[in-house]
Amino acid sequence: MNPNHFEFWPPLLSKTLTVPKTTLYDNLVISAKKYPDKIAIQYYGQAYSYKRLLKEVEQLAGYLESELNVKKEEKILLFMQNSPQFLISFFAILRLRAVVVPINPMSTTKDLTFYVQDCDIRQALVGQELYEKVIPLKEETSLKNLIVASYSDYMDTEKARENLPPELTAPSNALTEDTSWKDALNTTRQAAAYTGEDEDVAMIPYTSGTTGLPKGCVHTNKTVQANTVGTSHWMNVTADAVILTTLPLFHVTGLIHSALAPLYSGSTMVMMTRWDRDYAAKTIEKHGCSNWINISTMLIDFLSNPNLVNYDLSSLKAIGGGGAPLPEAVGEQLYNRTGLRYIEGYGLFETISQTHFNPPNRPKLQCLGIPSFDVDARIIDLVTGNELGANQEGELVVNGPQVFRGYYKRDQDNRESHIKIGEKKFFRTGDIVKVDEEGYFFIVDRLKRMINAAGFKVWPTEVESVLYKHHAVQQACVVSAPDAKRGETVKAFVILKDEFIGKVTENDIIEWSKEQMAAYKYPRILEFIESFPTTTSGKILWRELQKNS
Known part of the structure; x- marks a missing residue:
């Protein structure tokens, strides 16, 4: 690994990170003890404290265990848009040492059939607007029990009189077969004592399947915690930070940067279920949002809003993202409007978001950044597998604490996606990159593209x-x-x-x-x-x- 990038490492930040042995659920418990009355989530006019968030996690966990008999290592489908219920579901599943399987809300019934069968899923927590997609699976698959959440239950419809989409404002529907969110939380049963460990499998997010069938990426508390804590340090996410949560939480970047890192730090999340550039600008001004991780297409839309000049964005202290390089012209437009440089990063489902991040004090545009804490990143020749030097294009391979345990039930894919260099095992990203003399990595493109x-x-x-x-x-x-x-x-x-x-x-x-x-x-x-x-x-x-x- 080229060590040149350490010259540009963020000042006052250690070059290595000891990943805590505590679990993701422990993070919520600790933040609730430290900041019980602090607002964890602002959601369309309603505020939810850390104490209330933890209480509802415990209530839902009690129902899942006592009524649905959820066991350790059982896979649970989480099929929901951004909402307080998404995070309550996420942590309730972890509370029981079960495994979260978060799925893209745009998935069809056919898509869902694959995920349910792949993980032998019996239980699902579902957004009300997605319910009709899931019902057929009860007849065709192992899926038996559904808990259905209505987002309007958690918002103040009087305060949030915006032109919101109907799935946000729709009242709870009466259910004849399945369980409503309210009924699930009415349980008086307490889940058994929590005994979770850092090596427990916490979640299995699925790759998008652009090169074949989707593959489940097995992540433990430890691998997810590596990037949760790393993000908190790298981006200076303090307890007084206010995070604009616009990226979808089923996606690893949104989950880590807009939810798990803020919860670890005791920050406040201002959560949006659907992207709306006017509402985002208004929200930044109203709540004093300081941090916003997004994707380039979202930022392009945000900056192209002719009404943007009417909003005060001065509270923003850090803006960044990944997924696709930010065009240089857009980066300059952002700087001229806010005085902030865009902080790009790079990661994959297999690495639960970032392996690379630009130093906030010295970012480069259209750049993946430098390797994150304890990441060994190398570029190899596509034919020979030999390691390449500066400004030579090849495949990026990575080794680090956030790299997944492997693809779920995909032995051949696991063999093909890894390579051994010396005594180390590296994950083959499939991305073509190059590195400059200063140790900054730049994407060339996907190998398949x-x-x-x-x-x-x-x-x-x-x-x-x-x-x-x-x-x-x-x-x-x-x-x-x-x-x-x-x-x-x-x-x-x-x-x-x-x-x-x-x-x-x-x-x-x-x-x-x-x-x-x-x-x-x-x-x-x-x-x-x-x-x-x-x-x-x-x-x-x-x-x-x-x-x-």
Whole structure:
């Protein structure tokens, strides 16, 4: 491992981190003891203290154990959007030493069938608006018991008179077969004494399945705790921090940075169920949000809001994120508006969020950052497996305390996704990166996403970063398109800024791009589009666009 990055390590921060033996559930108990009356969650006009949060976790755990007979290591489906009920469910499951299986709320019934069968799931905690997707599974799979939560039960509909989507404001529906959230919390039974250990499996988040069937990533309290505590230190998440929670909590980045690290530190989370740029700006001003981890597409939308000038954003002290590199032009726009530099990071489901993070005091744009606490990150040649040096492109492999135990029931995948270098075992990320002389890592692209244009390698991320410099481009996504002569060629989908619609043509941008990049890289095809298909975490579904190319 190149040690050059330690020269730029955040000042006053130790270069190694001892991961606590305590568990994630212990974190909540300790914060509730330290700050019982402090607000843990602000949710659409309602405030929830740490004491109340822990009380409801205990109530739900008592129901799960006494009425549903939930046992240690049992897998429990958590199928819910951001809400207090999501976190109460998460910790109630851990309270029983059971395993959280958090699933994307955009999943279909067919998707859910796979997850339930893969983990032999009997119980699920479900958002009311998602209930109809889950009901068929009771007839077709091992799933037997559902607890159904209505988000409106936890919000103040009088104070939150915004144009909120109906799934937030819908009252609780009467249930004939399954259990309502309110009924589950009415139990008087207390769960047995907690005896959790750091090596207990805590959760199994699933990869998105972009290269095949989704794979469950087995994480223990210890692996999740490594990034929970690491985030708290790296981003200076104190008890007085106010976190804007907009990333979905089923996703590892949102869970770690917008929930688990704040709860570990005793911070306040201002939680949004659905992304809304006006509501986010209003929330920052009203609650004095200091920290916001997001994704580049979310920040692009936020900054393109013409009403943004009407809000006071001065409380913000740290903004960052990952998932996709932030275009340089957007980073400069953020700096000009807030005086803050965007702090990018890099991670995977397999590493429960970050293995790399930019130093907050010295970040670089469009950069993964430097290896986080105790992470050994190397770049290897795609053919030989030999370790590469500065400015050479190869596959990123990582070893660190946050790396998962392995894929659930996927022995062959586990063998193929790891490599031994010396006496160390490394996880193969599948991402093509390079490292500069200062030890900062930069993504080139996903190994699977490379475009082979007449024998030349074209990385879509590089082309996208150039397109973002055009004054009319709001968002860009580059994919491959079939070409009779070149085999594959470069195609760009572009969302124009509102003021340039009808004033700039596709050919205008193609001609401009010819002057900005090598002849084999510039887009031969360019198509304007009104919106991109995205995941709930905001990642652009480039494969969906490529299908139409």
